[in-house]
Amino acid sequence: MAWTRDQMAARAAQELRDGFYVNLGIGIPTLVSNFIPPGMKVSLQSENGMLGMGPFPYEGEEDPDLINAGKQTITELPTTSYFSSADSFAMIRGGHIDLSILGAMQVAENGDLANWMIPGKMVKGMGGAMDLVAGVKKVVVVMDHVAKAKDGTIEKKLLRRCTLPLTGARVVDMVISDMAVFTIDKHGLGDMKLIELAPGVTLEDVRANTEAHFEVALAKAA
Amino acid sequence: MQKVYSDATSALAGLVKDGMTIMCGGFGLCGIPEALIEALKESGAKNLTVVSNNAGVDGIGLGRLLETKQIAKMISSYVGENKLFAQQYLSGELQLEFNPQGTLAERIRAGGAGIPAFFTKTGVGTLIAEGKEVRAFDGEEYVMERGIVADISLVHAWKGDTEGNLIYRKTARNFNPMMATAGKVTIVEVENLVEPGQLDPDAIITPGVFVQRIVHVPNATKHIEQRTTRKRETA
Numbered sequence: 001m002a003w004t005r006d007q008m009a010a011r012a013a014q015e016l017r018d019g020f021y022v023n024l025g026i027g028i029p030t031l032v033s034n035f036i037p038p039g040m041k042v043s044l045q046s047e048n049g050m051l052g053m054g055p056f057p058y059e060g061e062e063d064p065d066l067i068n069a070g071k072q073t074i075t076e077l078p079t080t081s082y083f084s085s086a087d088s089f090a091m092i093r094g095g096h097i098d099l100s101i102l103g104a105m106q107v108a109e110n111g112d113l114a115n116w117m118i119p120g121k122m123v124k125g126m127g128g129a130m131d132l133v134a135g136v137k138k139v140v141v142v143m144d145h146v147a148k149a150k151d152g153t154i155e156k157k158l159l160r161r162c163t164l165p166l167t168g169a170r171v172v173d174m175v176i177s178d179m180a181v182f183t184i185d186k187h188g189l190g191d192m193k194l195i196e197l198a199p200g201v202t203l204e205d206v207r208a209n210t211e212a213h214f215e216v217a218l219a220k221a222a
Numbered sequence: 223m224q225k226v227y228s229d230a231t232s233a234l235a236g237l238v239k240d241g242m243t244i245m246c247g248g249f250g251l252c253g254i255p256e257a258l259i260e261a262l263k264e265s266g267a268k269n270l271t272v273v274s275n276n277a278g279v280d281g282i283g284l285g286r287l288l289e290t291k292q293i294a295k296m297i298s299s300y301v302g303e304n305k306l307f308a309q310q311y312l313s314g315e316l317q318l319e320f321n322p323q324g325t326l327a328e329r330i331r332a333g334g335a336g337i338p339a340f341f342t343k344t345g346v347g348t349l350i351a352e353g354k355e356v357r358a359f360d361g362e363e364y365v366m367e368r369g370i371v372a373d374i375s376l377v378h379a380w381k382g383d384t385e386g387n388l389i390y391r392k393t394a395r396n397f398n399p400m401m402a403t404a405g406k407v408t409i410v411e412v413e414n415l416v417e418p419g420q421l422d423p424d425a426i427i428t429p430g431v432f433v434q435r436i437v438h439v440p441n442a443t444k445h446i447e448q449r450t451t452r453k454r455e456t457a
């Protein structure tokens with residue numbers, strides 16, 4: 001029942017297309033790079049100033065001057081280029097990046113996204129997320145369907161309206177959770193649509209865990 | 223005019239005053255001007271406003287200036303890895319202005335280029351746009367952001383010549399080139415200091431006009447925040 005982190009990443013990888021320039025967020029989105037289909041050319045952009053990100057280095061070959069936006073040591077490829085933060089966000093804001101895959105705390109049915117702060121509690125900051133969702137052509141959110149607190153209470157994350165401060169208004173095109181896949185028309189033409197269920201997850205399960213209104217548009221019985 | 227100073231302390235001497243705005247290059251701990259930050263700490267200057275994407279981590283980089291409470295305000299995009307920062311902010315000791323990372327980079331670029339303001343779609347409809355002018359261009363909404371300049375910019379480069387021409391290395395470039403342009407006084411620490419003529423003019427990222435003071439910091443300590451590796455395939 002429900003998708004694992006790797007299965008969610010693999011589902012997100014189905015949104016990749018040959019020749020895409022892609023920015024992957026921290027966490028599950030980073031795993032998407034493990035599922036790039038063989039033979040497909042995808043260039044990974046890291047907003048700290050690199051295009052053409054390679055895999056993690058072999059032990060002993062880590063370079064402190066070569067990190068991704070998650071501050072992890074990485075390597076370069078023959079296609080790699082380096083640039084300043086201003087040039088990096090010219091790529092992002094200027095609409096030159098095809099796909100951004102990132103995590104979220106809340107997503108609303110109109111495409112609003114919240115993932116950068118909880119007032120009075122968490123002050124990590126938005127980093128590059130606001131620029132990414134504002135400028136990248138397609139925005140895919142990968143997240144757990146609900147948030148489970150330590151005391152066992154469950155908070156819904158797919159909402160009618162976000163209650164946390166927004167990262168972007170009407171920016172999300174697709175949500176991949178551990179239970180289902182939804183599409184959103186961020187121009188407000190039509191409702192959020194449920195297009196896929198994870199194996200073993202029923203429509204009733206999704207309804208019970210989702211506050212947002214959605215239209216059921218499943219291709220076939222899963 | 224001689225731009226080269228013998229060490230970080232003398233490079234800052236006579237410049238730093240309480241209440242100044244200081245820009246500080248780096249992304250996480252990558253490409254931070256660590257020797258200059260240490261000299262800034264030693265200067266004892268207080269009530270500083272620091273513009274930097276991050277605030278170091280506990281005990282390293284700008285984290286050291288948080289310990290001594292020399293920073294009154296940070297302008298940053300992400301401070302996730304710094305516990306002391308979160309603590310000082312939540313207790314009200316430290317002011318914090320969050321800027322989206324691309325907006326921060328562009329504000330600095332604009333400031334250095336003599337552009338007082340610009341419009342961006344980043345942050346429209348969020349807290350970031352509150353109190354700022356929003357204007358529609360070609361049917362889309364944009365928020366006005368201001369260019370920023372600093373009293374002093376602290377920059378880290380890989381190679382520099384005595385003219386102040388600079389080359390950065392890999393992702394240690396990040397905010398350093400924009401900050402070099404946006405300081406009323408820009409002070410650079412270079413890992414390798416060479417004579418004019420030894421850098422390929424086509425490879426220079428920051429021309430020397432932006433740089434007022436240079437200090438040679440060979441064998442700079444470099445830190446890794448997240449050491450991630452992969453297994454070697456066995457033959």
